[in-house]
Amino acid sequence: MDRDKKTTEDFSLAALRSGDRAEFARLVEAYSGVxxxxxxxxxxxxQDAEDVLQETFIKAFRHLGGFDxxxxxxxxxxxxxxxxxxxxxxxRKHPSVSIDEPVETESETEEPVQIxxxxxxxxxxxxxxxxxAYMDKAVDQLSPTLRAVFLLRDxxxxxxxxxxxxxxxxxxxxKTRLSRARMRLRELLSGxxxxxxxxxxxxxxxxx
Amino acid sequence: xxxxxxxxxxxxxxxxxxGELGSALCSEIEQHLEGCENCRIVVDSLRKxxxxxxxxxxxxxMPNDVRTRLFKRLDLSEFLEKNH
Numbered sequence: 001m002d003r004d005k006k007t008t009e010d011f012s013l014a015a016l017r018s019g020d021r022a023e024f025a026r027l028v029e030a031y032s033g034v035x036x037x038x039x040x041x042x043x044x045x046x047q048d049a050e051d052v053l054q055e056t057f058i059k060a061f062r063h064l065g066g067f068d069x070x071x072x073x074x075x076x077x078x079x080x081x082x083x084x085x086x087x088x089x090x091x092r093k094h095p096s097v098s099i100d101e102p103v104e105t106e107s108e109t110e111e112p113v114q115i116x117x118x119x120x121x122x123x124x125x126x127x128x129x130x131x132x133a134y135m136d137k138a139v140d141q142l143s144p145t146l147r148a149v150f151l152l153r154d155x156x157x158x159x160x161x162x163x164x165x166x167x168x169x170x171x172x173x174x175k176t177r178l179s180r181a182r183m184r185l186r187e188l189l190s191g192x193x194x195x196x197x198x199x200x201x202x203x204x205x206x207x208x
Numbered sequence: 209x210x211x212x213x214x215x216x217x218x219x220x221x222x223x224x225x226x227g228e229l230g231s232a233l234c235s236e237i238e239q240h241l242e243g244c245e246n247c248r249i250v251v252d253s254l255r256k257x258x259x260x261x262x263x264x265x266x267x268x269x270m271p272n273d274v275r276t277r278l279f280k281r282l283d284l285s286e287f288l289e290k291n292h
Contacts (some may be wrong), residue, residue, distance in 0.1 A: 025287035026281070032278055033268030040269070050274050054281050061282065111215060117249045126256075132264055139261075143225045154258055155265045179222035186250070186257040 011073060016064050024064075028057055031074060035081045041151050042085040044140055052088060055137060056081040071165045078158065082148050089144045107190045110180075114187050116194035124197060138188040142181050149174055150181035213240060213249055226256045 010030070015023040035056050039049030059080050067076060125131065139147060145167075152163045153174070160178075164171045223229045224237050249291055271280050279288045 018289050019266040021284060022287065024282075028278065028282060028284065029287075032275060033270045036274060037268040048272075050277070053270075054278055055273070057278065057282055111218065112246075115246050115249050117252065119252045123290050125261055127264060135261065135264065149260075154261050167266045175223060175228075177217070179219055182254060182258055183218070183260070186254045189255050189257050189260070 003024070006146070012065070013069060013073075016073075017067065019064075024061060027060075027073065031077050032057070035077060038078065038081055038151060040135075041139065042082070042147060043088060043143070048088055052081055052084045055084045055156070059084075063109065071162070073161045075158070075165050078152065078162075082166055083164060086144055086148065089132060110183065110187075112187060112190075114141055114190035114194060116190050118190060118193035118197050121193055121196060121200075124195065131192070134192050135153075135185075135189065138185050138192075141188065142184060146177050146181040148183070149177040149186070153178050154182075214244060217247070218250075221251055221254055223250065225258065 012020070012023055013026055016027065018071065032053060036049055036053045039052035040046065043049055045050065056077060060077060067073070071079075104192045139150065142150060148167060148170075149163060152166055153160070160171050160174050163169075163174045163178075167174070169177075217240060220229060220233055220237065224234065229237070241251060276288060279285055
């Protein structure tokens with residue numbers, strides 16, 4: 001979530017519920033960017049992200065009358081958008097393919113394989129466009145459910161509680177999935193940056 | 209990961225870097241890290257991984273034409289100019 005984003009309190013729920021179009025336009029203005037970003041990162045395709053964006057606000061407008069205010073408006077919008085994105089992934093794949101994590105590994109954290117200390121690499125190298133492209137690819141490799149938890153918590157900045165509301169999961173399940181997603185990304189990034197460290201060391205040896 | 213309790217602590221490292229662990233488990237991890245170089249590397253690189261993603265999240269990157277089509281689709285075109 002953008003740090004300067006509007007909060008639920010900035011909107012008149014009464015106006016939204018009664019179908020006030022100007023107020024709804026303000027809501028769309030405030031949240032369309034983050035919903036689009038979530039769609040892009042969940043689906044990796046601009047057209048799919050745009051479809052999710054449009055569907056999210058069409059559904060929101062239709063159902064605002066029944067919005068009970070138990071969660072914040074932003075959590076509610078993230079919930080609609082995440083469901084749309086997960087449904088789209090399900091439609092793309094064979095219907096019998098599960099988009100969830102295999103149950104038997106649900107509680108286990110995979111043991112780290114890559115033990116490389118790459119933290120001393122210069123930030124410019126870690127933030128290069130090539131590195132960022134690799135980081136995006138790494139997120140794409142997560143299963144959709146792990147990806148959703150990671151994006152909501154670490155990219156959009158939702159709390160554990162908000163993420164649990166968006167995904168209909170217990171807070172413990174959110175934490176377990178976030179842990180697994182982060183550990184996998186750590187593994188992938190360690191492989192990538194570890195290679196750069198090795199290259200750097202080799203270059204130094206050749207210089208010496 | 210040659211130490212026997214490394215594996216047992218792995219699942220808690222994510223909560224640990226978020227500062228969300230109870231004090232007992234937190235000190236257990238810190239004590240372990242003092243003597244386990246590998247786990248220290250895992251914790252440092254895990255922390256760095258999360259930091260890199262958070263700092264490179266960047267702007268939402270929604271193109272203007274996507275925004276225009278959204279407002280049109282929602283029958284909100286009259287609010288397009290006013291709000292942008």
